[in-house]
Amino acid sequence: MKRKLPPSCICPGHSDHALLSALAQEITTRSGGAIELAECFPAMLRECIDNVIMTPKTGRRSYEELEKTEKTYIGTRVEIELRAMLRLPKGRLDTKILGHDVDIKHTMGSNWMIPTEAIDQPCILVAADEPRARCYLGLIVARMDYLTAGQNKDAKRSISAEGFCHILWLLCDQPYPANFWRILPEETVARIFDGDSGNARMAGLFRALQGRPIPRDVVEAVAAQKDFMRRIRSDGGHGTRDLLAREGIVILEGRKDAQLIRALGLSHCSRSEFISASLSTSAEQRLAASAGHPICEDFSDRA
Structure with missing residues (x-):
């Protein structure tokens, strides 16, 4: 994830404030409170990543050693585990919160790819920074104004530099357990x-x-x-x-x-x-x- 993130402009008066604040409160409540969220979410991410690396079976010790398909699967695993942790149902997109269809996007890099079906919909943004052992959990309404003009072959767009201001962070630069095996000789x-x-x-x-x-x-x-x-x-x-x-x-x-x-x-x-x-x-x-x-x-x- 980017080392320097702009401050969030999601505050009273912002067009997305009411919706994102309500979703953030619901997520926090479902997790058992802010303290519990800060403990359970990082642990969940660590487990999702380690279960794909499988050091004891494969001898691999880092995310970088994974195959491309395995890296993709981590995102799927995070989506499933996050829904289970928050006891959320499956929706038209990845889940449904307070009657709103919500997409869940995960990255091990510095940005997220937003699909066309999630445009103008609220998204849960999850990021894991393995080298620094830091994680992120945020919310955004994926409006075109917040996305890049360019898109990939699947018509997915990433969040623009200005768009990062429109993320409401629940956890930002939060420590999470480092890969136990990665730091050993x-x-x-x-x-x-x-x-x-x-x-x-x-x-x-x-x-x-x-x-x-x-x-x-x-x-x-x-x-x-x-x-x-x-x-x-x-x-x-x-x-x-x-x-x-x-x-x-x-x-x-x-x-x-x-x-x-x-x-x-x-x-x-x-x-x-x-x-x-x-x-x-x-x-x-x-x-x-x-x-x-x-x-x-x-x-x-x-x-």
Whole structure:
């Protein structure tokens, strides 16, 4: 998306103010409020993009590596997921809000392509800026005056430089979760996925990324097994926890182990994240053991 966006001129007195304000309020209400929208919308975008990149299966780590058809599909996926998130019905265009047919347009670039059937209709504008991990959610009435004179072979027009002023932003330059795999060194990713079993890959993940919160979906992707949570439990000496305990490494859950995570001085870990750490001192080992995370005695003897 463009780094510098003009301020919105959608205010009382603007011909589109009443309509766009009503649609914005309805979207915000349906999402559970402005705070919930700012949390759920970015997470939804991240999931849509990552589910197409499929790093664990394909080895790809970025949007730029996708095929053209896959990039197009992300837009379709965003449309479907946004309707589901807001509990909106399908309409003559992509959806219907407060009795108005509304088109949903998504871009990973700096502009949107508006089809002829959406001219003079309200549009939801969605954008994801992958390199900067920023996202956008806005509304516009796609009037010809706001669009470029030129069009592509499908007769679609983009929003003109002046037309950007006529967007009402619900979220603008909003941070969203970065692609977990994109920011890791290539050799680290390769080492994690070299494991020939779910336990081996999981051990590689938590061994390589100690002290770093790891989202639940990453754990699921690395395990690549139906009961992925079993991979990070103790399992008769063969589970990931058991393997790493022999190396003095514990795996903690944000939901269950918040107090221990704080006591060990580790990074904040949300309820749906996990974090691993090497226990290098006897005091840390005793603290973890008292919280139900003992390490193996033979390692403790060596520490």
